[in-house]
Amino acid sequence: MSEHKTTTFSSKIGLIMAAAGSAVGLGNIWKFPYIAGENGGGAFLIVYLICVALFGLPLIMTEFLIGKRSGKSAYGAFQTLNGNKRWNWISWLCMLTAFLIMGFYFVVTGWCFSYLSEAVVHVFSGLDTEALSAHFVEVSSNMPRMVVFSIIPVVLTAAVLWFDVNKGIERLSKILMPLLLMMMLMMAGRVLMLDGSNIGMQFFFRFDFLKITPTVVMEAMGQCFFSLSIGMGALITYGAYMPKTQNVTATSIQVIVLDTMVALMAGVIVFPAVFAFGFNPAEGPQLVFVVLPAIFEQMSFSWFSSVLFFALLCIAALTSTISLMEVAVAFVSEASGGKLNRHKSVLIVSGVVVVLCVLCVLQPRLFDYFDEATACVLMPLGALSMSLFVGWALPKNGEKGVIHADKGIKRWFRKIYIFMLRWIVPAAIIVIFLNSLGLI
Numbered sequence: 001m002s003e004h005k006t007t008t009f010s011s012k013i014g015l016i017m018a019a020a021g022s023a024v025g026l027g028n029i030w031k032f033p034y035i036a037g038e039n040g041g042g043a044f045l046i047v048y049l050i051c052v053a054l055f056g057l058p059l060i061m062t063e064f065l066i067g068k069r070s071g072k073s074a075y076g077a078f079q080t081l082n083g084n085k086r087w088n089w090i091s092w093l094c095m096l097t098a099f100l101i102m103g104f105y106f107v108v109t110g111w112c113f114s115y116l117s118e119a120v121v122h123v124f125s126g127l128d129t130e131a132l133s134a135h136f137v138e139v140s141s142n143m144p145r146m147v148v149f150s151i152i153p154v155v156l157t158a159a160v161l162w163f164d165v166n167k168g169i170e171r172l173s174k175i176l177m178p179l180l181l182m183m184m185l186m187m188a189g190r191v192l193m194l195d196g197s198n199i200g201m202q203f204f205f206r207f208d209f210l211k212i213t214p215t216v217v218m219e220a221m222g223q224c225f226f227s228l229s230i231g232m233g234a235l236i237t238y239g240a241y242m243p244k245t246q247n248v249t250a251t252s253i254q255v256i257v258l259d260t261m262v263a264l265m266a267g268v269i270v271f272p273a274v275f276a277f278g279f280n281p282a283e284g285p286q287l288v289f290v291v292l293p294a295i296f297e298q299m300s301f302s303w304f305s306s307v308l309f310f311a312l313l314c315i316a317a318l319t320s321t322i323s324l325m326e327v328a329v330a331f332v333s334e335a336s337g338g339k340l341n342r343h344k345s346v347l348i349v350s351g352v353v354v355v356l357c358v359l360c361v362l363q364p365r366l367f368d369y370f371d372e373a374t375a376c377v378l379m380p381l382g383a384l385s386m387s388l389f390v391g392w393a394l395p396k397n398g399e400k401g402v403i404h405a406d407k408g409i410k411r412w413f414r415k416i417y418i419f420m421l422r423w424i425v426p427a428a429i430i431v432i433f434l435n436s437l438g439l440i
C-alpha cells in the first residue's frame with residue numbers, strides 16, 4: 001500500500017516537473033524581461049498577471065484534459081474526441097506553430113550555448129556596459145558561428161527524442177530546476193544591493209495606467225501563452241501520459257505558479273541591474289545577454305556563477321525544446337499513418353528545424369517575424385480553437401467529452417471552468433486581437 005502510494009506520488013511529481021520543464025525556459029528568462037522592458041515595465045507586468053489569471057488555468061486544464069481523455073497527442077486527439085475529421089485542422093495549426101517557434105527558439109538557445117562557452121573561457125571579465133552590447137552584436141551577427149551554435153541544441157534535442165531518454169531528463173531536471181531557482185535568488189540578492197537598483201524595482205513594479213496600450217495588452221497575452229506553453233498542443237501530450245488519479249486542476253495551478261515565479265524573479269534580477277549599470281530596458285532581444293554578464297562581474301566567484309548559470313539556462317532551454325520537438329515528431333509519425341517510424345520522424349523534423357534556424361540566423365527579420373507571429377497570432381488562435389472545441393463542439397459543453405477525464409474537478413468548479421471556456425476566454429482573445437489591430 002505504502003509502496004503504491006509512493007509510486008503514484010513520484011509519477012505525479014514527475015509529470016508536474018515535466019510540464020514545468022516545458023513551461024520554464026527562455027520564455028521566462030530571456031523573453032519576459034525584454035518584452036516587459038519594451039512595453040513599459042510595471043504596466044506590462046500587471047496586464048501579464050491578469051492574462052495569466054484569466055487564461056492560464058482554463059487553457060492549461062483544457063489541453064491536459066484533451067490529452068487525458070483521448071490518450072493521444074495533438075495529432076489524433078481532436079478526431080478521437082469528436083468522432084469526425086472536421087476539427088483536424090487544429091492539429092495542423094499546432095504543428096505549424098511548433099515549427100515556427102522552434103525556428104527562432106533554437107537560435108536563442110544557440111546564443112545561450114555560445115555564452116556558456118565564452119563564460120568558460122572568461123570572455124566577459126572586465127567588459128563594460130558598451131563593450132558587452134557590442135559583444136552581443138558581434139557574436140549574433142557572426143553567421144557561421146551562430147549556425148553551428150543553433151545546430152548544437154537541435155542535435156541534443158533530437159538525441160533525447162531518438163534515444164527516448166525523456167525520463168532521465170525529467171529526473172535530472174528535478175535536481176537542476178531547484179538549483180536554477182536558488183541561483184536566481186542569489187543573483188537577485190546581489191543585484192538588489194547595487195546602487196540605483198531601486199529605480200529598476202520601480203520600473204518593474206510601478207503600475208502606470210496610462211502606459212497600457214492595445215499593443216501592451218496583445219504582447220502580454222502572447223507572452224502568457226508562450227511562457228505557459230499553451231495554444232500549441234504541447235500539453236495535450238503530457239495529459240495523455242498523466243496518471244489516471246492525477247488532479248488536473250492542482251497540477252495546472254502548480255505549473256502556473258512555478259512559471260510565473262521564475263518570470264518575476266527574472267524581472268527582479270534584470271531590471272535593477274539594467275538601471276544600476278546604465279543599460280536601456282527597451283534594448284530588445286539581446287537584453288539579458290548584455291545584462292547577465294555584467295551582473296556576474298559583480299558577484300563573488302564570478303567565473304563559477306556565470307558558468308553555472310549559463311549551463312542551467314541551456315538545460316532549461318533544452319527541456320522546453322524537447323517538448324516543442326516532441327509535438328512535431330509525434331505529428332509527423334502519426335500523420336504518415338505509421339509509414340514513418342519515430343526515428344525517421346526525428347530526422348525529418350530536425351532537418352526542417354535546422355533549415356528554419358539557418359534562415360532565422362541569416363535573416364534577423366524572419367527571427368522577429370516568427371517570434372511575433374507565433375506569440376501574437378498562432379498561439380492565441382490555437383487557444384481560441386481549443387476553447388471553442390471543448391466548450392462548444394464537444395457534446396454537452398465538453399462534459400461527455402473531456403471533463404469526466406478528471407474526477408477531481410468539483411461540480412461548482414466545473415461550471416466556472418465551462419463558463420470561462422465558452423464565453424470569457426474566446427471573447428477576451430477576440431477582443432484583444434481586434435483591439436490590437438485597431439478595429440475596436
Ligand code: TRP
Nearest residue numbers: 023025026027227229232234320
Ligand atoms: N514555455 C517555454 C518557455 O517559456 C517555451 C515552450 C516550450 C513552448 N514548449 C512550448 C511554448 C509549447 C509554446 C508551446 O520558454
